[in-house]
Amino acid sequence: MIDWSLYGCESIKNEKTIIMKILRLFFSITVLSLLMVACENSTSQLNTDDIDLADDDIVTEAIFDDVFNSADNATEIVESFMLKNTGVKGENVIVVADSCPTVTVDFISDNERIVTIDFGEGCVGLWDQTRAGKIIINVIGHRREVGSTRTVSFDEYYFNGIKVEGTKVTENMGENDNGNVVFSSSLSDGMLTFPNDTSVTRQYYREREWVAGYDTRVIWDDECLITGYASGTTYRGITYENTITSALYWKRVCRFFVSGVIQINREGVEPFEIDYGDGECDALAVIRRGDDEKEIILRFRHRKIR
Numbered sequence: 001m002i003d004w005s006l007y008g009c010e011s012i013k014n015e016k017t018i019i020m021k022i023l024r025l026f027f028s029i030t031v032l033s034l035l036m037v038a039c040e041n042s043t044s045q046l047n048t049d050d051i052d053l054a055d056d057d058i059v060t061e062a063i064f065d066d067v068f069n070s071a072d073n074a075t076e077i078v079e080s081f082m083l084k085n086t087g088v089k090g091e092n093v094i095v096v097a098d099s100c101p102t103v104t105v106d107f108i109s110d111n112e113r114i115v116t117i118d119f120g121e122g123c124v125g126l127w128d129q130t131r132a133g134k135i136i137i138n139v140i141g142h143r144r145e146v147g148s149t150r151t152v153s154f155d156e157y158y159f160n161g162i163k164v165e166g167t168k169v170t171e172n173m174g175e176n177d178n179g180n181v182v183f184s185s186s187l188s189d190g191m192l193t194f195p196n197d198t199s200v201t202r203q204y205y206r207e208r209e210w211v212a213g214y215d216t217r218v219i220w221d222d223e224c225l226i227t228g229y230a231s232g233t234t235y236r237g238i239t240y241e242n243t244i245t246s247a248l249y250w251k252r253v254c255r256f257f258v259s260g261v262i263q264i265n266r267e268g269v270e271p272f273e274i275d276y277g278d279g280e281c282d283a284l285a286v287i288r289r290g291d292d293e294k295e296i297i298l299r300f301r302h303r304k305i306r
Contacts, residue, residue: 049269052236053264053266054264054287055299056234058299060202061262062255062300063159064190064202064204066126071135074115074117074135075115076143078095101118101131102120111140112140115139116134130159131158132157133156133157138151143172146174148172149169151169152168153166153168160301161194161195162192165192166189166190167188167189169186169188170183171184181209182207182210186205187202187204189203200233201232202230204230206226207228208224209224209247210224219252222252225250226248227248229241229244235304239267240265242264242265243262244261244262245261245273249279256282258277258279258280259276261275262276285298
């Protein structure tokens with residue numbers, strides 16, 4: 001019998017085995033690295049779902065902020081009217097009648113009144129947006145009194161064809177440590193139903209610190225810092241939460257927030273941010289996750305829903 005070990009065959013076989021083991025190890029490491037990169041990209045890079053969710057949040061924020069704007073304007077108009085017409089009280093007193101909307105006030109008691117903003121079948125107003133239906137405000141106390149409240153509800157109210165529902169309660173909390181008046185706002189059962197019958201839901205708590213314009217009768221110099229948090233579902237049924245991590249800066253003369261950051265969280269995905277900019281009165285924002293970011297145009301309509 002030939003002893004093959006004398007010819008080095010056994011050593012050759014061992015070398016082959018070692019090489020195969022090394023190749024298998026190298027292949028496993030390569031596959032694992034690719035999987036790790038793929039997983040990292042799936043959580044760190046922005047995708048269509050993120051942009052859709054950002055759009056849901058931005059549109060919802062803009063529409064309910066517009067409701068605040070309308071309600072605040074109407075309350076200011078009614079209180080100015082009352083100062084000029086101190087003896088006028090009764091049911092359905094018309095405050096504004098020669099334009100859209102019509103603003104009326106019903107006096108419930110010396111301290112309570114119902115203000116109705118009626119846009120009728122619809123009209124184009126502030127920022128060239130179309131509003132229809134009614135915003136109803138139950139006002140208790142003077143706007144500038146600590147503890148006064150305004151409860152907003154809706155009667156077939158539509159903003160650009162989007163049906164708006166929910167109950168919004170605003171309270172004057174008085175001055176903070178900075179000497180600025182703060183209003184708290186809570187939204188419950190908020191819902192926007194789009195023309196294609198899809199909908200988003202919203203609940204939130206906000207604090208609005210008046211940093212300019214509170215003591216003047218000219219509304220267009222009003223500026224606020226807004227903090228708080230929200231939760232809801234997207235038009236695809238995805239549940240999410242958001243937190244204002246850097247106060248939103250609101251100017252009444254601008255269509256959208258001019259600065260501030262909101263962090264969006266949903267289960268199983270790394271959070272991302274909506275950054276409203278550096279103070280410019282424009283319609284731009286950036287959504288960001290890690291080093292990946294995209295600039296988007298702010299709208300009063302959802303980019304995918306008409």
